[in-house]
Amino acid sequence: MPFLTLDVKWNLVNIDKLTPAEPDSFRWHFKVKCTNCGETKDSWHYIIMNEQMEVPGSRGSAHLVEKCKLCQRVNTLTLLDDSVKPYSIEKNEQFQPILKMDCRGIEPFDFDPRTGWRGEGPESGAPFEDIDLNEKEWSDYDEKIQEAVEINSFECRFSHARA
Ligand code: ZN
Numbered sequence: 001m002p003f004l005t006l007d008v009k010w011n012l013v014n015i016d017k018l019t020p021a022e023p024d025s026f027r028w029h030f031k032v033k034c035t036n037c038g039e040t041k042d043s044w045h046y047i048i049m050n051e052q053m054e055v056p057g058s059r060g061s062a063h064l065v066e067k068c069k070l071c072q073r074v075n076t077l078t079l080l081d082d083s084v085k086p087y088s089i090e091k092n093e094q095f096q097p098i099l100k101m102d103c104r105g106i107e108p109f110d111f112d113p114r115t116g117w118r119g120e121g122p123e124s125g126a127p128f129e130d131i132d133l134n135e136k137e138w139s140d141y142d143e144k145i146q147e148a149v150e151i152n153s154f155e156c157r158f159s160h161a162r163a
Pocket of ligand 1: 034035036037038039068071072073
């Protein structure tokens with residue numbers, strides 16, 4: 001089955017459970033390719049969990065419906081409900097799946113985290129809101145523990161997965 005997970009790798013320092021603050025309205029920015037003909041697009045698409053489009057000629061819907069300009073196939077990508085998982089400091093600097101999707105003829109090959117992230121202090125559970133990852137890194141200072149808080153060393157990949 002054509003399931004993919006988005007796996008990301010971060011180095012988290014004094015922050016845990018990095019995840020979109022609003023998973024239902026978060027904009028997942030992807031670059032996608034057609035798996036029928038290999039056509040890739042350099043532009044970013046964003047996909048939102050609570051916004052679906054109708055699939056022409058079917059009763060179904062998907063988060064991304066796109067007709068490939070090269071091979072003319074209508075391809076779809078659907079994010080799976082409740083598949084958003086926080087990045088945990090327990091497996092820091094290792095790839096962890098944070099999203100699962102059903103890809104029919106179209107697959108992402110790059111991910112840009114952008115903005116709208118949150119995390120929390122590993123010991124205190126105190127929230128960090130409005131984390132901006134446009135630069136793919138972020139830093140702050142935790143007054144309570146008097147130490148730096150950092151997110152850096154971003155990498156991403158996509159893995160085939162079971163349902
Ligand atoms: Zn194509």
